[in-house]
Amino acid sequence: MKNIFAELISIGDEILYGQTLDTNSHWISAELDKIGVKVKRKVTIADTEEAILEAFEEAEKNADIILITGGLGPTKDDLTKPCLAKYFDSEMYLNEEILQTLKERFAKRGRTLNKLNKGQAELPKKCEVVFNQYGTAPGMWFNKGRKVFVSMPGVPKEMKYMMQDTVLPKLKEQFQMPVIIHQMVKTSGVPESELAEKLEDWENNLPKEIKLAYLPGLKQVKLRLTAIGADENRLKKLISAEVEKLDELIGKYVFATEDINHAEAVGELLKSKGLTIACAESCTGGYLSKLITENAGSSAYYQGTVIPYHNELKIKVLGVQQETIEKFGAVSEQTVIEMAENVRQLMHADIGVATSGIAGPSGGTEEKPVGTVWVALADGENTQTKLFNFPFDREGNIDITANSVLNLVRQTLSAK
Amino acid sequence: MKNIFAELISIGDEILYGQTLDTNSHWISAELDKIGVKVKRKVTIADTEEAILEAFEEAEKNADIILITGGLGPTKDDLTKPCLAKYFDSEMYLNEEILQTLKERFAKRGRTLNKLNKGQAELPKKCEVVFNQYGTAPGMWFNKGRKVFVSMPGVPKEMKYMMQDTVLPKLKEQFQMPVIIHQMVKTSGVPESELAEKLEDWENNLPKEIKLAYLPGLKQVKLRLTAIGADENRLKKLISAEVEKLDELIGKYVFATEDINHAEAVGELLKSKGLTIACAESCTGGYLSKLITENAGSSAYYQGTVIPYHNELKIKVLGVQQETIEKFGAVSEQTVIEMAENVRQLMHADIGVATSGIAGPSGGTEEKPVGTVWVALADGENTQTKLFNFPFDREGNIDITANSVLNLVRQTLSAK
Structure with a gap:
């Protein structure tokens, strides 16, 4: 089967000047990889007609699929659309359907369209519209011979919607792709090097159709198994046999084999056992609750949170005993025990x-340096605690603390 | 003064396949921007000789300065060094000084050099060595006519050291740079198109030395003013005059003219007035508190939060009256008023x-569809409320709600 190549073009001075980190092309690359399209090159260029037209031309020579992000805003420094019209030698027209959608969206928010917004409903005649669920700039799909150009907004949420809703399915229709099956196995609570050691023998004996990738992160390590071939059923069987072996080897660290996040996996576990959870957060400052509540349906198992950032409030709002804090300090096993039991x-x-x-x-001492963290879990019968010494910065320490609590909940519930 | 242009080349399959997010080129862009070098283009290419040589050639046509990262490891899939030797038609030699440094570093860790490691001390004769404090691959500086090529490792820490220690100072010596001043003006609570309309006249009358860019996002729109010229004092005066005009035109939406986030700006405002804040979060589920507490030093103005996710807890923990919820519902002006006053x-x-x-x-009704949000602010004298109808998904609605509260706090405090 012939390789299918893509080139990604990001348009925007803000990326070139280092003010916006381009995460779009990273995300798009990973999505294309999943369906078997090879990204050959990524180019980031300025908002100038010359640079944009030259990039289109070069990309057309290099690749079968050209995906373009950015430069679709309503202001005059956004040049992608006029450049596309010029490149494809296509007149512009007013798309009444898009205009109508824009009008309705604006009306809902009690606003009327101005001249600039109306301009967003104007499109080159030669393009097919790619629907934008979240913003005012429509995407554009152009066919040129056997090649495809797609232009999408630079706002990650809008781009991602278009890719998932329209672009990826349409590409799969239009090009002949190999069968690729990806299986993610998500672990938490174990460092990459330890995992690699535990899995060395298994990895060396993987069938040749299956490739393994470690996707390490601060709080979790994901294993991605990729099977490539022609016979879908065979590949699926191969993959599921390996996932079973992994369960035996590292089951206690695996929180998901589907596309769900850690808090969601813990939520599902709570729901399946008919249990509810409440949080008392000090150093995580709401981040743990945010991780839980960002998942739709969390109200089925999440009760609520108290964040008493100061000692007086730990005492007053959460009923921690004054003596406990005086004797052991707010960062202590005794204090987190009372916090967990009382918030419950x-x-x-x-x-x-x-x-x-x-x-x-700041806030560290010799005895309790930055990164010292106590967490607790109370279930009405027992109260467990854990002490950590994390080496990260504020953001990292908060993140890994919240995930350590999720780990503790998961491992406690799984053992029951 | 003549513009000085740079092109950045990132080499590595792992970036193209979406496994590694390229943060190097983002960081380099920002550093070059500060010294007045314009990044004209960024290119990411695969580890193949063909792609690398072609990228060198194109970059030499485009730019004065070509900065290359990646592909300098000891293994055979790292091709940057042989490609540089070929491109500059330069023989290789063994650099004894580097070999010595490598031997010493390895000895310190009780290891000896293998053949692959020794190869790292071999360099093209035409390059000047760029010292690598943190790794085994030296950087390489090539002059070709008036153009400069620099090759650095892809490991961010090694690359950053080389840039700061050698590359940036040497570039400043070798090129005559213009003076560039950037000024960010960050706004919240106003969509890009509305802002653009309010600023149309102002934008059309900007002095020719100043360029404006809109950097839009879901919850905030940033304006970037860039002044380029020769006389630093004059440019600074020009910029600050325009910032003053912006303050008159859109002051109520501006939350920062420095590099701080929205919650940080609100925190600074609270601190300057000696005030503290507490949150009662329902639909935002901890996200607002997280935005506040992720900033170091937030304990100076942040007291704490209650997240009563269910009606019974709004009543029990936060003291909202049962009748209020029964009569008006949890999502109502009356309920948020009591929540704000009581948490205070x-x-x-x-x-x-x-x-x-x-x-x-889910959870929407005809009367209160998804996106219906009430927020309140109580300061002991008055309690203000706002009703929103947001059109986003769960994540977006939570995000913009939290930012709307920050807006409300900022505008209330600014008016005092």
Whole structure:
């Protein structure tokens, strides 16, 4: 089967000048990789007609699929659309359907369209419209011979919607792709090097159709198994046999084999057991609750949170005893125990969890340096605690603390 | 003064396949921007000789300075060095000094050099060595006519050291740079198109030395003013005159003219007025608190939060009256008023804020569709409320709600 090549073009001075980090092309690359399209080159260029037209021309020589992001805003420094019209030698027209959608969206928010917004409904005649669920700039799909050009907005959310809703399915229709099956195995609570050691033998004996990639991160390591071939059923069987072997080898660290996040996996586990959870957050400052509640349906198992950032409030709002804090300090096993047990009762939950630590950059002492974190889990019968010494910056320490609580909940519930 | 242009080349399959996010070129862009070098284009290419040589050739046509990262590892899929030797038609030699440094570093860790490691001390004769403090691959500086090529490793820490220690100072010596001043003006609470309309006249009358760019996002729009010229004092005066005009035109939306985030700007404002804040979050589920507490030093103005996700807890923990919820519902002006006033008292804060809404995707009704959000701010004298109808998905609705509360706090405090 012939390789299918893509070139990605990001348009925007803000990327060239280092003000915006281009995460779009990274995300697009990974998505194309999943369907078997090889990205051959990525180019980032300025908002000038010369640079844009030259990039189109070069990309057309290099690749079968050209995906373009950015430069579709309503202001006059956004040049992608006029350049596309010029490149494809296509007149512009007013798309009444898009205009109508824009009008309705604006009306809902009690606003009327101005001249600039109306301009967004004007499109080159030769393009097919790619629907934009989240913004006012429509995407554009052009066929040129056997090649495809797609232009999408630079706002990541809008681009991602278009890719998933329209572009990826349409590309799969139009090009003949190999069968590729990806299986993600997500782990938490174990470092990459330890995982690699545990999996060395298994990895050396993988069938030749399966490739393994480690996708390491601060709080979780993902394993991606990729099977490439022609016979879908055979590949699926191969993959699921390997996932079973992984379960035996590292099952206690695996929180998901589907596309769900850590908090969602914990939520599903709570729901399946008919249990609810409440949080008392100090050093995580709402981040743990945010991870739980960003998942739709979390109200089925999440009761609520108290974040008492100061000692007086730990005492007053959460009922931690004054003596406990005076004797052991706010960052102590004794304090997180009371926080977890009390928030469980206050919020009528089955499980109460608590965090207290020094996220940094300041606030550390010799005895309790930055990164010292206590967490606790109370279930009405037992209260467990864990002490961590994390080496990260404020953001990293907060992130890994919240995930450590999720780990604790998951491992406790899985053992029951 | 003549513009000085740079082109950045990132080499590596792992970037093209979406496994590694390229943060190097983002960082380099920002550093070059600061010294007045314009990045004209960034290119990411595969580890193949053909792609690398072609990229060198194109870059030499486009730019005065070509900065290359990646492909300098010891293994055979790292091709940058042989390609440079070929491109500059230069023989290789063994650099004894580098070999010695490598031997010493390895000895310190109790290891000896293998053949692959020794190869790292071999360099094209035509290059000047760029010292690598943190790794085994030296950087290489080539002059070709008036143009400069620099090759650096892809490991961010090694690349950054080389840039700061050698490359940036040497570039400043070798090229005559213009003076460039950037000024960011960050706004929140106003869409890009509305902003553009308000600023149309102003934009058309900008002095020719100043360029304006819109950097839009879901919750905030940033304006970037860039002044380029020869006389630093004159440019600074020009910029600050325009910032003053912006303050008159759109001052109520501007939350920062420095490099700080929205919650940080609100925090600074609270601190300067000696005030503290507490939050009662329902639909935002901890996200607002997370935005506040992710900033170091937030404990100076942040008291705490209650997240009562269910009606019974709004009543029990936060003291909202049962009748209020029964009569008006949890998503209502009356409920957010009580939430804001009560959390202010409970947490001993000067200002209490509250959110209650339907983030989605489910939970909407005809009367209160998904996106309906009430927020409130109580300062002990007055309690203000706002009703929103946001059109986004769960994540977007949560994000913009939290930012709307920050807006409300900022505008209230600024008016005082």
